[in-house]
Amino acid sequence: MKVRVTVMLKEGVLDPQGKAIGHALGTLGFAELGEVRCGKVIDLDVPANDAGAAVTQGEAMARALLANDVIEDFSVEALS
Amino acid sequence: MKVRVTVMLKEGVLDPQGKAIGHALGTLGFAELGEVRCGKVIDLDVPANDAGAAVTQGEAMARALLANDVIEDFSVEALS
Amino acid sequence: MSNVVIDADLAARYGLTGDEYQTLLGIMGRVPTLTELGIFSVMWSEHCSYKSSRVHLRTLPTTAPWIIHGPGENAGVVDIGDGMAAIFKMESHNHPSFIEPYQGAATGVGGILRDVFTMGARPIANLNALRFGDPRHAGTRRIVDGVVRGIGGYGNCVGVPTVGGEVNFHPAYDGNPLVNAMTVGIARQDRIFLSAAAGIGNPVVYVGSKTGRDGIHGATMSSAGFDENAQAKRPTVQVGDPFTEKLLIEACLELMATDAIVAIQDMGAAGLTSSAVEMAGKGGVGIELDLDAVPQRETGMTAYEMMLSESQERMLMVLKPEHTEAARAIFEKWELDFAVVGVLTDTARITVKHQGRVEADIPLAPLADAAPVYHRPMALLHPPAHLGSVADPEGIEHALLHLLACPDLASRAWIWNQYDSTLGGQTVRRPGTADAAIVRVEGTNRALALTTDCTPRFCKADPKVGGAQAVAEAWRNITATGALPLAVTDNLNFGNPEHPEVMAQFAAAIAGMGDACRVLDFPVVSGNVSLYNQTKHASGMAVDILPTPAIGGLGVIDDVSKAIGYAMPESCDLILIGTQRGDLGQSLWLREIAHREDGAPPVLDLHAERRNGDFVRAQILSGHIIACHDVSDGGLLIAVAEMAMAGGIGATLLPPAHGLSLHAFYYAEDQACYVAATTDGAALIAAAEKAHVPVRRLGRSGGDALKLSDGMSVAIERLRSVNEATLPAMMDR
């Protein structure tokens, strides 16, 4: 089963990358953008038989390694 | 409107990050993982009134800046 | 793909001419398989066979008593004393850096590192010679950004300091930047590893990353029409993995401390094909590969794809069989793939097996010996005459500020601040502090002096003078630190060799380089040729780049405490060593201020170069010169200004003597000239006169402004602010 772990900086944590992207989009002429936030996705192929089990595994991996809970939140979804 | 742009390396392109993450998860005891792929997400707040227009704007930004079409693919979805 | 018809047409799409295909048929005695055709096409490509350049390269001097290995090995090897050797080479990644600047440049750094550590050296320094298009051109900023990030991204992570380089901008590079990366490593002379395979029955071992469909010969693309799956199998851009390279360096060096390796070669261009063919060919043995054993990242790869893949961070080795398991343990410790993929045979052939079938079976000697060699036609060159005097439209001060801000002279700090230059703890002189970077050899008192140089505008005007000048400037930059120049590596970047004009530039530049190398005792020990560098315009017209024979120079200084930089010291006499002719032809002043790009490049007298330089070096080592900068891009006043900016101390200059106009005196790019700072000007002048070295008193250091006899006075802070503003303004706006 494939799962996707999405990791974003917590609200309130400054996002230098998002800020830089917002700035660059502005210079390219994309106006009136609100806040831009940048995060990571990790797609994993886990040995699970159903979506529920797969998501549980993805969450365990996010807690163990993929996200740093000091600065980041994560969400996990089953793919296809 | 909020949109999420997800950028992943094209199939066949080496993903050193994904490789290292898969390896690290393995040493943490998460066994039997298939290929791990790592990408980025950019959440944008665009000045659009409906999801369709928002996605179109997200796509334009992905093409202009957010994705490097030589090695990356992207997808755009409207959020909430 | 079994229904593919292999014939001269297909061969042509793989880049083989009709004649070359006939030669292939003669060697094989039958129609080749697709894999065989692929092997011939890459081995006989310009990149691997040097078919257009070989006859000219042969004329370069490559020997000296201190040269241990010249061209022909993965990198050149130079004796630096105490049983130690410096191993170095430069290589281009021009075309990939245009397509994908970050990855193109990054993998360029990775590739040149492998050439050096494959010989047993620990890489201790990287340099990079870069040429970009017009800063105003739409694409330039993206390329500069990606290339600089890519070089830093790879070098910083892999753990090798980037200590120097050079950058030029010119519209001729708009569609074809040049990214030349140089690596220098250190090894013990008794632990140098070569690539000639030996020992029938010895295992052939593959280590490093897995093989994917990365960068498979562009030929597949142009012939993709025959396969409906072509899209899925399209060659992909190579992505660098500096982390894996770091592990590969450590694992290889650990293995090299044992007795296990018979031969080793990195997998560079044309991957498994060229490494296997070259190792076996050089050793005069046969080689049999079993592709089923090759570690693979993707499924369903064909023999053709595996043989031509350019996946990065891989090496091929021949081991002593009894050491194979110990070697495996080392690579497993470093978490790298290790696979026995073949064996050396007595057949003198390369045999490639895959899934029970023989996919290629080629005799090695004819593959190498019958490789094409071309004497391509050359046009007659007409180097321009020297310019007469040129009027000064702007005055000295305006030109000074204008030149310091122009992209070719602006501070490169924006670039080198993205490169880790202190990593390793041996960097004595970082970028922007001396004419050559100085890197100590760990555990000794000795240091290497490293530089890259080339002035393409001179090469375009007169390739022979330009080729010689590039070598002379590298020699001079090393000399100006007090180090003794020992050898060079080169990266010959030229346009389309099928253009007689380009071929003539190539031959003339090599002739000039050879002259300079001979007079300066500065032989060529390694190098790389990159042809077909052209900017294609929307109109379909292709314009060749400026001829750019980049030179990487290496020197040694036995006592690192004697190495000097160019930061202006307080209260010193400033002495000009060398003859000031005042010829402004092809100078930056002429281009930036008079808006002309004509005339002959400055006169280059190699014997004067040698004499002046040997004098300067001796005076540095005896402590009489305490700061020194050569006169190069921008001329004398720019050299003084760079010293002032580096030291934060100003200078007051005397009027020019011998009837030269001010602008000619200050902005001509005269060769074989140095600005030397000394506490005793009279003594230095006397010593120079005794050695028949032209010399003149230039002025005195001190204060916080640069002052001229005509009343000009510009604060150093002002010089710095214009000099440092250009690149950030261009890149981080």
Added chain:
Amino acid sequence: MKAGIVVFPGTNRERDMAQALRLTSGVAPQMIWHRETSLPSLDLVVLPGGFSHGDYLRSGAMAAHSPIMAEVRRFAERGGYVLGVCNGFQILTEAHLLPGALLRNAGMRFLSQDCHLKVERDGLAFTRRWTSGAVFRAPMAHGDGNYTASEDTLDRLEGEGRVVFRYATADGAVLPQDRTCNPNGSARAIAGIASENGRVCGLMPHPENLVDPAIGGTDGAPLFTGLIEALAA
């Protein structure tokens, strides 16, 4: 002083650190491979700079889970001295041995340049050779050095005197909003912090690269000579 340097795959400043320790203490430190499951008897554990595991995912994240880190944690809990520089600092935060995290530099570029550090807290083993307010030069070389923590955590660090070094101008002014003075954008210009007991210290710049007069100067040497003194006592 018996020092050990932990080497992770991708660590690349271990030789610099070893050279600095050797030069200042006269004793060569031991190198400890990350897969070891026990530490030898040591006075000081150093986590050096580099790109452990390529710094892929997040700088220091994967290294923080290496087998040796459980031992380093135990060593610290027993009151051992731990120094983390650059990637070592990142690893210490990822391992929660120090609070906060290091984000991408504010300007989004790798920064390799000299900076000036102001000593905010003297008297620690790491700073005993300086007095508070002293300024010294150190090279920095990192892409992710932008220190961040919650406002509460920052206040607590300040209140407990655990901010050890701040980015400053050459004459000691601390200007958090000024990119020439605080190049990576760190919160409150924090360059280095310590644990509650003052024995675990992490900082981004590289004092180990300035300990040799032949290689640029000795501005960083007091950190090491101070440690040697403290640990000999």
